Amino acid sequence: MLKTRKENRPLSFMKEKAKILDEEGINRAIMRIAHEIIEKNKGSVGLCVVGIRNRGVYIAQRIAACIKQIEGIDVLTGALDITLYRDDLALASGQPLVRKTEIDFDINEKNLVLVDDVLYTGRTIRAALDALIDFGRPKSIQLAVLIDRGHRELPIRADFVGKNIPTSKKESVEVRLQEADGIDEVVIVEKLGGDSSPLGAQNDV
Amino acid sequence: MGWTKKDLLGLEYLTPEEIELILDTAESFKEVSTREIKKVPALRGKTAVNLFYEPSTRTRVSFEVAAKRLSADVINIATETSSVRKGETLIDTGKNIQALKADIIIMRHNCSGAANMLARSLDISVVNAGDGWHEHPTQALLDIFTLKEKLGKINGLNVAIVGDIAHSRVARSNIWGLTKLGAKVTLCAPQILLPPGIEITGAKTSSNIDEVLKNADAVNVLRMQFERDEDAAFPEQLDYFKKFGITEERLAKAKKDIVVMHPGPINRGIEMSSAVADGANSVILEQVTNGIAVRMAVLFLVSQAREAKQ
Amino acid sequence: MSILIKNGRVIDPANKIDAILDVFIENNKISKVAKNINSSADTVIDASNKIVAPGIIDMHVHLREPGREDKETVATATLAAAKGGVTTVLAMPNTQPAMDCPENVRLLQEIIRKDAKVNVLICGTITKGRLGKELSDIAALKKSGVYAISDDGCSVDSDELMFAALKKAKQAGLLTICHSEDKKLSGKGVINLGFNSTRLGLRGIANESEYKRVRRDVELAKNAASAVHIAHVSCRESVEIITEAKKTGIKVTCETAPHYFTLTEDALLGYDTNMKMNPPLRNIEDLIAIKQGLKDGSIDVIASDHAPHTENEKDIEFERAEFGVVGLETELSVSITELINKQVLDWPGLITRLCLNPARILGLDKGRLTAGSFADVVIISDQQSWTVDKPALVSKSKNSPFFGRCLKGLVDYTICNGTIAYQR
Numbered sequence: 061m062l063k064t065r066k067e068n069r070p071l072s073f074m075k076e077k078a079k080i081l082d083e084e085g086i087n088r089a090i091m092r093i094a095h096e097i098i099e100k101n102k103g104s105v106g107l108c109v110v111g112i113r114n115r116g117v118y119i120a121q122r123i124a125a126c127i128k129q130i131e132g133i134d135v136l137t138g139a140l141d142i143t144l145y146r147d148d149l150a151l152a153s154g155q156p157l158v159r160k161t162e163i164d165f166d167i168n169e170k171n172l173v174l175v176d177d178v179l180y181t182g183r184t185i186r187a188a189l190d191a192l193i194d195f196g197r198p199k200s201i202q203l204a205v206l207i208d209r210g211h212r213e214l215p216i217r218a219d220f221v222g223k224n225i226p227t228s229k230k231e232s233v234e235v236r237l238q239e240a241d242g243i244d245e246v247v248i249v250e251k252l253g254g255d256s257s258p259l260g261a262q263n264d265v
Numbered sequence: 266m267g268w269t270k271k272d273l274l275g276l277e278y279l280t281p282e283e284i285e286l287i288l289d290t291a292e293s294f295k296e297v298s299t300r301e302i303k304k305v306p307a308l309r310g311k312t313a314v315n316l317f318y319e320p321s322t323r324t325r326v327s328f329e330v331a332a333k334r335l336s337a338d339v340i341n342i343a344t345e346t347s348s349v350r351k352g353e354t355l356i357d358t359g360k361n362i363q364a365l366k367a368d369i370i371i372m373r374h375n376c377s378g379a380a381n382m383l384a385r386s387l388d389i390s391v392v393n394a395g396d397g398w399h400e401h402p403t404q405a406l407l408d409i410f411t412l413k414e415k416l417g418k419i420n421g422l423n424v425a426i427v428g429d430i431a432h433s434r435v436a437r438s439n440i441w442g443l444t445k446l447g448a449k450v451t452l453c454a455p456q457i458l459l460p461p462g463i464e465i466t467g468a469k470t471s472s473n474i475d476e477v478l479k480n481a482d483a484v485n486v487l488r489m490q491f492e493r494d495e496d497a498a499f500p501e502q503l504d505y506f507k508k509f510g511i512t513e514e515r516l517a518k519a520k521k522d523i524v525v526m527h528p529g530p531i532n533r534g535i536e537m538s539s540a541v542a543d544g545a546n547s548v549i550l551e552q553v554t555n556g557i558a559v560r561m562a563v564l565f566l567v568s569q570a571r572e573a574k575q
Numbered sequence: 576m577s578i579l580i581k582n583g584r585v586i587d588p589a590n591k592i593d594a595i596l597d598v599f600i601e602n603n604k605i606s607k608v609a610k611n612i613n614s615s616a617d618t619v620i621d622a623s624n625k626i627v628a629p630g631i632i633d634m635h636v637h638l639r640e641p642g643r644e645d646k647e648t649v650a651t652a653t654l655a656a657a658k659g660g661v662t663t664v665l666a667m668p669n670t671q672p673a674m675d676c677p678e679n680v681r682l683l684q685e686i687i688r689k690d691a692k693v694n695v696l697i698c699g700t701i702t703k704g705r706l707g708k709e710l711s712d713i714a715a716l717k718k719s720g721v722y723a724i725s726d727d728g729c730s731v732d733s734d735e736l737m738f739a740a741l742k743k744a745k746q747a748g749l750l751t752i753c754h755s756e757d758k759k760l761s762g763k764g765v766i767n768l769g770f771n772s773t774r775l776g777l778r779g780i781a782n783e784s785e786y787k788r789v790r791r792d793v794e795l796a797k798n799a800a801s802a803v804h805i806a807h808v809s810c811r812e813s814v815e816i817i818t819e820a821k822k823t824g825i826k827v828t829c830e831t832a833p834h835y836f837t838l839t840e841d842a843l844l845g846y847d848t849n850m851k852m853n854p855p856l857r858n859i860e861d862l863i864a865i866k867q868g869l870k871d872g873s874i875d876v877i878a879s880d881h882a883p884h885t886e887n888e889k890d891i892e893f894e895r896a897e898f899g900v901v902g903l904e905t906e907l908s909v910s911i912t913e914l915i916n917k918q919v920l921d922w923p924g925l926i927t928r929l930c931l932n933p934a935r936i937l938g939l940d941k942g943r944l945t946a947g948s949f950a951d952v953v954i955i956s957d958q959q960s961w962t963v964d965k966p967a968l969v970s971k972s973k974n975s976p977f978f979g980r981c982l983k984g985l986v987d988y989t990i991c992n993g994t995i996a997y998q999r
Contacts, residue, residue, distance in 0.1 A: 144307035144335075144565075157267075157289075158294065159293050161293070161296055162296075194304070194305070195300060355891065355892060356891075376892035376895065377776035377893065378892065378894075382891075396776070397776045399777075400776070437774070460772075461768055461769055461772070462770025462771075465770045
């Protein structure tokens with residue numbers, strides 16, 4: 061049982077506005093990302109996929125499964141917890157839970173695909189890059205996200221995007237996955253009361 | 266459930282959930298020490314002060330390593346002044362350190378309650394690294410962490426603590442921590458070294474080591490400090506080893522996988538034989554390794570709680 | 576100078592009075608206690624809905640002067656006394672120098688003459704320097720004007736010496752007050768021995784260090800056929816020993832302090848040095864026994880054991896902090912809150928233990944409102960409540976164990992020898 065703030069967040073202040081992707085849509089998007097990864101890296105040799113906790117890890121595992129389906133090869137997968145690298149620890153409301161980083165292979169000289177569910181301000185990715193550098197020197201780091209919702213605060217862009225969704229800062233994008241939430245869907249929710257934290261972050265750091 | 270306390274003073278003051286949270290967090294931190302670059306930026310720009318009024322190498326170094334692996338700056342102050350009313354008072358020292366804009370004081374003190382008093386007087390975090398006979402919470406946490414790692418759980422375990430319970434802060438912290446997490450604790454010592462009312466904690470007492478070892482899943486052997494208490498009649502060292510020392514012969518009659526722990530430094534031939542200290546059941550060096558992860562978790566959590574409050 | 580106190584509830588157990596009456600004070604003395612006194616007076620005080628009682632006689636006070644004027648002085652302690660409704664204090668002799676010879680007594684008498692706002696009686700030492708080695712010149716001390724002898728803070732360990740002291744005190748017509756503690760048993764203890772001392776990791780003080788010495792002191796008093804007064808009784812066994820001794824006709828009296836019937840060792844759990852005193856706060860069974868002893872009369876007197884210490888001596892590591900708490904300003908209110916309002920004592924019972932019994936034990940013409948007696952009177956609003964905090968205390972030291980407590984009872988006037996020593 062994973063304990064995260066995301067899973068425990070109160071939904072009472074949120075109003076669901078629209079469903080962006082259903083199960084089939086998610087599967088299609090992930091399969092497409094897998095194809096693009098193979099194409100860009102000219103196969104799956106020397107490839108590894110590392111997901112950012114929590115939901116990035118499940119998406120990374122699904123991408124790896126798709127690659128196996130396509131190429132018949134098991135790519136290495138890992139999980140990265142970026143709590144200790146966040147630039148907003150002091151601002152975070154409530155206690156961030158530190159979870160395990162599990163990368164039990166050498167990332168040196170690998171083509172590493174970093175995976176997250178939603179790309180927003182870019183601060184999570186910044187922290188993740190810092191964390192990865194502490195593990196070694198990959199040949200390249202590429203970024204795959206299921207949703208890109210815009211509003212970047214750092215010069216970061218994704219190499220592979222499942223779906224681009226224009227959003228307002230008042231809105232939040234929620235990715236729900238079978239592994240964590242018991243359902244596969246992506247929805248836009250609106251925060252009632254308009255209290256958007258300075259980070260505006262539901263998905264990002 | 267989050268961590269909300271700016272200080273860690275003792276396990277008596279924590280809920281089972283809070284203890285679990287430290288243990289879970291420590292588990293995540295353990296991985297950091299296995300990396301090639303054993304450092305994360307979580308406490309970058311923070312200053313931790315090791316304020317030690319009692320000589321201690323291992324605890325101080327363990328805290329120092331833990332703080333540095335979190336990227337905190339560490340300053341060591343060793344004041345071996347046990348002399349009463351000489352120089353600055355403890356609270357004045359604490360306030361001076363606070364004025365230096367340090368963030369955490371890690372304190373070892375020979376007076377019970379010193380950490381409680383300091384924590385009450387300061388806004389910055391105080392982590393108790395051992396106060397008198399009172400508590401040594403991080404030692405107990407690393408003992409419990411090691412035990413959980415070895416045996417998979419704490420709830421329902423039979424844990425024996427052997428040695429000078431009366432004068433041991435390690436024993437007190439272990440008793441609180443273990444009983445809160447559902448372990449069955451038996452304290453084994455000569456009658457004179459069992460403090461009054463200790464069974465109110467839920468721990469049982471015994472003076473028969475062989476009987477106690479028979480049922481124990483783990484035994485935590487305390488360091489005997491024959492020099493410490495001048496006003497109590499202490500048992501003769503050799504006699505103590507004969508009656509309470511952990512030997513291979515004694516262990517042979519215990520459960521095969523019994524976990525043998527010791528907070529160090531070991532008096533070989535007094536609390537346990539060398540063969541046991543270095544034997545297959547001993548997890549003494551793993552305790553040292555786990556101490557880093559546990560102390561990283563503690564420093565991280567108290568630091569976060571203090572910032573959340575500000 | 577005359578004062579007329581109108582319509583108060585006058586409580587004077589010596590004269591078996593508990594009624595709404597007027598009290599007329601003239602020329603430092605009680606002139607008349609009666610209904611509807613219409614004499615004209617310089618000052619008229621309306622005491623409707625208030626208690627009018629004899630001033631409190633506190634048998635156990637540390638003035639700290641001479642020697643430790645940084646803790647307290649005669650001036651500040653007697654101001655605190657007046658504020659607390661206390662009109663007479665017995666000053667313990669552990670000053671620097673100790674009250675072990677007439678010269679030192681005269682030194683203090685001089686300060687008292689200058690600075691005291693209420694009556695201060697001096698207690699001499701039993702042994703020279705309170706060292707327990709050699710008896711003070713008890714007859715000379717009596718002659719110099721002391722009212723009792725005690726080595727308070729220490730017990731005289733030698734049975735022979737203590738026996739000799741009791742004999743000498745009897746000859747001199749002095750009361751002997753015992754700090755009953757066997758230091759061999761209490762050792763370096765700092766709080767009550769038990770689960771709390773275990774969980775706090777502090778050295779404990781067992782009840783037996785007190786009651787074994789109480790038993791000895793009572794035994795010696797019996798053998799010497801002398802009166803003995805046991806100071807600051809804190810534990811159950813001591814009460815039992817004293818109760819039994821009284822039954823067999825031994826001339827033993829005793830006192831307890833407000834903290835022993837209000838607080839238990841649980842107050843120590845936060846290492847609050849303001850809860851550190853000797854004897855230590857005991858457990859709930861002891862507290863109940865103390866209350867019972869007060870109720871049935873085994874415990875004769877309530878005294879504060881007012882022991883001021885500076886912040887430098889209290890705001891430090893628990894084991895290094897001084898023993899003792901201040902109490903002059905809180906003893907009445909704590910007694911009202913814990914004893915009257917909890918039906919342990921009625922008003923005459925409380926006034927007996929605060930005023931009348933101390934006067935009898937010390938042989939004073941005080942503690943009563945008899946016409947012709949010195950006019951030491953206190954007027955109390957017993958329903959008023961207040962919260963104890965540092966600014967509320969006038970004592971030089973602020974080491975009270977009652978901070979944050981809401982107490983019932985405020986002193987409106989303290990009249991000492993016919994003059995108003997304190998007015999709220």
